[in-house]
Amino acid sequence: MESIKVFSPASVSNVGPGFDIMGFALHQPGDEVIVKKSNLNKIEITKISGDNGRLPLNPNENTTTVGIQSLLKDQNINVGLKIEIHKKMGIGSGLGSSAASAVAGVFAVNSLLNLNLSNDELLKHCMAGEYVASKAFHADNVAPALYGGFILIRDYNPIDIIKIDLPSDLYCSILYPDIEIKTCEARKILKPNVKLKTAISQAGNSAGLIVGFMKNDFELISRSLVDHLAEPFRSKLIPGYDKIRDAALNVGAINCNITGSGPSMFAFSTSESDALKIVRAMKNASSKFTKSNKTYVSKINLTGPKIL
Numbered sequence: 001m002e003s004i005k006v007f008s009p010a011s012v013s014n015v016g017p018g019f020d021i022m023g024f025a026l027h028q029p030g031d032e033v034i035v036k037k038s039n040l041n042k043i044e045i046t047k048i049s050g051d052n053g054r055l056p057l058n059p060n061e062n063t064t065t066v067g068i069q070s071l072l073k074d075q076n077i078n079v080g081l082k083i084e085i086h087k088k089m090g091i092g093s094g095l096g097s098s099a100a101s102a103v104a105g106v107f108a109v110n111s112l113l114n115l116n117l118s119n120d121e122l123l124k125h126c127m128a129g130e131y132v133a134s135k136a137f138h139a140d141n142v143a144p145a146l147y148g149g150f151i152l153i154r155d156y157n158p159i160d161i162i163k164i165d166l167p168s169d170l171y172c173s174i175l176y177p178d179i180e181i182k183t184c185e186a187r188k189i190l191k192p193n194v195k196l197k198t199a200i201s202q203a204g205n206s207a208g209l210i211v212g213f214m215k216n217d218f219e220l221i222s223r224s225l226v227d228h229l230a231e232p233f234r235s236k237l238i239p240g241y242d243k244i245r246d247a248a249l250n251v252g253a254i255n256c257n258i259t260g261s262g263p264s265m266f267a268f269s270t271s272e273s274d275a276l277k278i279v280r281a282m283k284n285a286s287s288k289f290t291k292s293n294k295t296y297v298s299k300i301n302l303t304g305p306k307i308l
């Protein structure tokens with residue numbers, strides 16, 4: 001094989017109480033990366049589309065190629081590669097755009113060079129790529145994009161990835177308001193210390209959310225989807241946040257919160273028709289605050305990246 005094209009999915013991270021430790025993959029949107037072998041003995045980005053010229057072509061600064069370089073260095077491989085990156089979602093959307101591009105590149109090279117490395121072995125290279133964009137080592141976008149499904153990162157030192165079973169009828173409605181929030185900026189506004197009673201409540205909600213998923217208990221999922229660490233601060237960055245959330249809840253969403261560092265918001269429901277109704281209500285509420293907002297409806301993507 002001389003070339004490979006890979007799709008890697010967007011992801012919802014944090015999922016309410018799971019700041020930096022929970023995330024799940026979506027079916028759409030997602031990024032595409034094409035990797036071709038080359039005789040030039042260097043890693044080159046030959047094309048980026050869908051980014052309005054904003055992403056770096058320098059392979060040492062781009063999430064896709066930093067991830068690939070980390071993988072090649074670790075495996076002691078010297079090879080020339082030409083890389084095309086096709087962005088299918090906004091930068092700074094809260095949908096794990098940089099993670100999708102990092103995962104697509106690492107996954108593509110693993111397949112193209114027949115390295116046969118497991119996801120556990122690929123993850124640290126995806127995280128190295130993601131670091132370039134967010135300036136923080138967090139895996140709650142790269143891990144779901146790579147493994148698919150709903151991921152709990154129980155610990156980072158050493159990293160401990162746990163895939164959580166989900167209700168089969170869980171749908172996710174996404175509203176992507178037409179503004180950009182940089183993850184590195186949105187991390188700076190968070191409080192570095194929390195009170196003991198806040199930590200206790202956050203731990204209770206995190207545990208409740210996971211148990212709710214595993215027991216198909218939508219009431220428990222609903223009352224556990226509460227975040228004290230990020231939502232109180234980041235919701236202020238999203239115009240009309242409370243109104244949009246209320247609109248989702250008023251038409252039957254299980255609950256609604258910010259995805260990643262925003263501005264996108266997600267809401268859970270248990271049927272496609274409900275998910276469509278919810279996303280319409282969210283878009284309608286958001287239109288008073290921001291224009292050209294995008295929406296997506298997706299079940300949880302249990303597969304992760306795929307070769308196209």
Ligand code: HSE
Nearest residue numbers: 013020140183260261
């Ligand atoms: N957990 C990260 C954060 C996700 O909220 O900063 C960023 O997409």
